[in-house]
Amino acid sequence: MAFPDSLILSADGTGSHPRFALLRRLLRRPSALCGLVLMAAILAMAVLAHPLYPDDPLDMVAAPFLHPGTDAAFPLGSDMLGRDLAAGIFHGARISLLIGVVAALVSLVIGIGIGALSGYYGGRIDAGLMRLTELFQTIPPFLFSLAIVAILQPSIATITGAIGITAWPGLARLVRAEVLKLRHSELVEASISLGASDARIILLHILPNVLAPIVVSASILVASAILSESSLAFLGLGDPNVVSWGGMVGAGREVIRTDWYVATIPGIAILAAVLALNLLGDGLNDALNRKGQRR
Amino acid sequence: MRTLSRRHFLAASSAIALFIRSDKPVWAEDKPQAGGTLSVILQPEPVTLSPTNNMAQPTQTVAGNIFDGLVYYDFDLKPQPCLATSWDLARDGKTVTFHLRHGVKWHDGKPFTSADVKWSLENIWKTIHPRNKALFENVSAVETPDDFTVVLKFSKPSLPIFSVLNGVGAPILPRHLYEGTDILGSPYNNKPVGTGAFVFKEWKRGEYVLLERNPDYWDSGKPYLDRILFRIIPDPAARAAAVEKGEIQYAPFNAIPLRDVERFSQLPNVKIDRRGYDWISPLLYLDFNVENQYLKHQRVRQALAHAIDRNAMARIVWFGFGKPAISPVPSAVATFHDSTVPQYAFDPKKAEALLDEAGFKRGADGTRFAITHDYLPYGDDYRRTAEFIKQALHKIGVEVTIRSQDTAAFIKRIYGDRDFDLSLSWNSAFPDPQIGVVRAYWSGWLGTQTPWTNGSGYRNAEVDGLIQAAAVEGNPEARVADFKRFQQIVLTELPTLPLLEMQFFSVHAANLRDIVSQGDQTYSTLKNAWFDGKAKG
Numbered sequence: 001m002a003f004p005d006s007l008i009l010s011a012d013g014t015g016s017h018p019r020f021a022l023l024r025r026l027l028r029r030p031s032a033l034c035g036l037v038l039m040a041a042i043l044a045m046a047v048l049a050h051p052l053y054p055d056d057p058l059d060m061v062a063a064p065f066l067h068p069g070t071d072a073a074f075p076l077g078s079d080m081l082g083r084d085l086a087a088g089i090f091h092g093a094r095i096s097l098l099i100g101v102v103a104a105l106v107s108l109v110i111g112i113g114i115g116a117l118s119g120y121y122g123g124r125i126d127a128g129l130m131r132l133t134e135l136f137q138t139i140p141p142f143l144f145s146l147a148i149v150a151i152l153q154p155s156i157a158t159i160t161g162a163i164g165i166t167a168w169p170g171l172a173r174l175v176r177a178e179v180l181k182l183r184h185s186e187l188v189e190a191s192i193s194l195g196a197s198d199a200r201i202i203l204l205h206i207l208p209n210v211l212a213p214i215v216v217s218a219s220i221l222v223a224s225a226i227l228s229e230s231s232l233a234f235l236g237l238g239d240p241n242v243v244s245w246g247g248m249v250g251a252g253r254e255v256i257r258t259d260w261y262v263a264t265i266p267g268i269a270i271l272a273a274v275l276a277l278n279l280l281g282d283g284l285n286d287a288l289n290r291k292g293q294r295r
Numbered sequence: 296m297r298t299l300s301r302r303h304f305l306a307a308s309s310a311i312a313l314f315i316r317s318d319k320p321v322w323a324e325d326k327p328q329a330g331g332t333l334s335v336i337l338q339p340e341p342v343t344l345s346p347t348n349n350m351a352q353p354t355q356t357v358a359g360n361i362f363d364g365l366v367y368y369d370f371d372l373k374p375q376p377c378l379a380t381s382w383d384l385a386r387d388g389k390t391v392t393f394h395l396r397h398g399v400k401w402h403d404g405k406p407f408t409s410a411d412v413k414w415s416l417e418n419i420w421k422t423i424h425p426r427n428k429a430l431f432e433n434v435s436a437v438e439t440p441d442d443f444t445v446v447l448k449f450s451k452p453s454l455p456i457f458s459v460l461n462g463v464g465a466p467i468l469p470r471h472l473y474e475g476t477d478i479l480g481s482p483y484n485n486k487p488v489g490t491g492a493f494v495f496k497e498w499k500r501g502e503y504v505l506l507e508r509n510p511d512y513w514d515s516g517k518p519y520l521d522r523i524l525f526r527i528i529p530d531p532a533a534r535a536a537a538v539e540k541g542e543i544q545y546a547p548f549n550a551i552p553l554r555d556v557e558r559f560s561q562l563p564n565v566k567i568d569r570r571g572y573d574w575i576s577p578l579l580y581l582d583f584n585v586e587n588q589y590l591k592h593q594r595v596r597q598a599l600a601h602a603i604d605r606n607a608m609a610r611i612v613w614f615g616f617g618k619p620a621i622s623p624v625p626s627a628v629a630t631f632h633d634s635t636v637p638q639y640a641f642d643p644k645k646a647e648a649l650l651d652e653a654g655f656k657r658g659a660d661g662t663r664f665a666i667t668h669d670y671l672p673y674g675d676d677y678r679r680t681a682e683f684i685k686q687a688l689h690k691i692g693v694e695v696t697i698r699s700q701d702t703a704a705f706i707k708r709i710y711g712d713r714d715f716d717l718s719l720s721w722n723s724a725f726p727d728p729q730i731g732v733v734r735a736y737w738s739g740w741l742g743t744q745t746p747w748t749n750g751s752g753y754r755n756a757e758v759d760g761l762i763q764a765a766a767v768e769g770n771p772e773a774r775v776a777d778f779k780r781f782q783q784i785v786l787t788e789l790p791t792l793p794l795l796e797m798q799f800f801s802v803h804a805a806n807l808r809d810i811v812s813q814g815d816q817t818y819s820t821l822k823n824a825w826f827d828g829k830a831k832g
Binding site: 150251254258259 | 530531532535552554555558611612672675678679681682683685686689696697698699700701
């Protein structure tokens with residue numbers, strides 16, 4: 001896929017390598033910088049989980065209810081079964097990011113596919129696909145994924161799938177609107193007159209030009225997928241075989257009156273991840289919006 | 296968002312609790328006062344309200360208030376008159392006569408008679424009731440010489456029946472509503488009509504079950520409470536908050552987090568009570584599906600038993616509310632308990648050796664084999680037990696995948712589809728092993744899909760023989776000998792691993808009096824309970 005103009009062209013004409021222009025524009029915004037730093041920290045945790053905590057994070061290694069800071073070997077303390085909370089946070093970063101990214105990818109594929117087809121072909125295809133989208137939009141996405149997971153049994157795959165296939169309608173409508181705008185542009189007309197196939201036009205000419213809003217919504221999709229997984233796990237519908245932040249909060253809420261930190265520490269991790277992705281999304285939105293740039 | 300609002304809720308509720316505590320005068324009267332609505336925790340939501348075939352705890356908790364039995368059990372577990380005012384046992388043990396109470400009415404106004412007892416015995420106790428089938432199998436005839444006399448003729452004696460004659464143990468259903476209909480599919484299972492102190496009013500799924508005072512109750516003056524509202528609150532921390540602030544005044548069956556018990560015992564507005572579970576003797580156990588390709592080997596089952604540290608499980612997972620069990624007959628059922636059975640001390644090395652012997656050596660990745668584990672979805676304690684077992688078995692190279700589902704799906708999977716490897720649940724042993732214990736081992740239950748019967752799929756002709764012999768044995772010593780032999784076999788072959796003898800507790804408001812007045816209280820009626828001082832509601 002060709003890299004889109006909107007992403008690589010430097011708008012302020014400083015003449016530096018265009019590929020870094022976006023990054024430079026991002027770094028200029030303190031909130032986006034915060035988001036990037038936080039996200040980098042979470043990614044580092046995910047990467048370092050195995051080197052730092054090679055053992056199963058579900059192993060009971062410490063005395064139960066070790067409060068944070070009381071034992072140097074377990075800086076974040078231990079939960080009711082004596083599981084190391086720090087190991088859980090590190091390994092939980094992997095699971096939460098995995099679910100977030102894969103679920104967002106599922107949503108992106110469905111949302112972009114339906115939005116592009118619908119916007120490009122119009123007519124009956126558009127009408128049919130939009131009715132389907134509306135059908136999905138009438139059911140609150142979280143309740144929908146709750147029902148799917150409850151029926152299929154919670155596992156990483158069902159949770160990710162359930163979040164992915166319920167989160168796409170907004171994106172589909174967005175993509176459709178963007179495609180509609182381009183459908184009768186000179187760019188597309190020219191491609192048609194040169195005899196390009198529909199697939200080629202959609203994939204090579206239209207989609208690259210609507211990538212900016214997609215990139216922004218992708219970051220929000222990842223954030224909301226992480227949040228959905230946490231909510232599912234909190235309600236007891238997480239995968240009990242892996243550590244996830246939501247699952248840790250869910251396990252800790254029972255003892256919140258006596259041992260607040262068990263639920264609070266993973267709660268802060270979720271907060272940080274979702275905040276980072278939202279800040280990043282906002283930053284991308286600003287950086288990609290060249291009108292905003294010339295303000 | 297969810298977490299945040301819950302925290303606010305908890306903070307607010309504790310503030311309210313503080314307020315109530317500080318300005319509450321102390322009443323101390325001993326004469327029961329009438330009135331008030333009692334809010335009770337029901338956890339989890341029951342599948343049905345009729346104690347005929349599904350013997351789940353929440354079903355029995357509600358049904359005990361709606362259905363009176365022939366008797367109830369005092370703290371010594373001796374039968375006391377209820378719907379039967381007296382009874383005679385013939386010298387040969389083969390004829391039992393019950394004299395029924397006069398003037399008792401069903402909640403729909405029809406009179407209660409000996410025909411109801413006869414019908415219930417023949418259509419429920421003898422056929423579909425999971426605990427009673429074996430006990431009443433040898434009833435050859437039921438005679439009803441008049442409306443208030445029932446004579447049971449046994450072809451062989453059945454001594455343990457005197458331990459199951461309360462409202463949920465031998466439920467008496469209204470013949471006029473059930474006769475000729477499909478009992479298990481009857482609409483009255485979800486809007487039950489009984490003779491008890493409380494009348495079923497409404498069941499709003501996911502929210503509450505409402506019972507109201509029976510104004511025509513035979514025990515005049517009782518019940519004292521106007522209403523019982525069984526509330527369904529799935530979140531344990533929210534349950535604890537509701538009890539703490541007085542919104543819920545009675546929470547049986549470990550309804551609050553075990554970690555909170557110590558804190559609650561310091562609160563002036565609530566009391567912790569461990570009584571009222573005497574009749575049921577609860578036991579936590581792990582079923583091995585003996586049809587599984589690995590678990591069909593006795594040595595594998597014994598190895599898994601050696602890998603699980605039941606002392607640590609009792610101490611850490613159950614916060615000391617339970618002690619390691621060595622036999623399916625709990626030590627509290629002292630007459631029948633056999634302390635000489637094979638025991639499986641925590642010994643991971645021995646477990647690994649047994650698995651090696653059985654031919655399941657560790658593979659290149661350290662894993663011997665992988666199995667699944669379905670746990671009873673009754674709360675976090677059960678999930679944590681499953682997590683504990685997963686980690687324990689991981690240490691000996693057995694990978695466990697935990698699966699969670701709701702109660703209905705759990706029952707279907709274990710007792711219907713039989714699509715499981717390990718399954719965690721609890722059962723009540725009751726005062727005689729014939730009632731609560733043998734159902735988990737008797738092969739006669741296989742294929743019937745009856746919940747909480749033979750989950751492991753175990754078949755052993757000698758065990759079946761012992762169970763049937765003990766059921767009809769008239770000599771108490773011979774019965775004890777049968778059950779000791781039974782325990783020796785099932786703990787050698789180990790289709791089911793007894794984990795813990797559970798210690799249940801109830802939490803109740805300090806001004807709620809006589810909440811525990813009998814040995815079978817938690818599965819019986821709250822007709823004696825009353826609010827001291829200002830009635831709530």
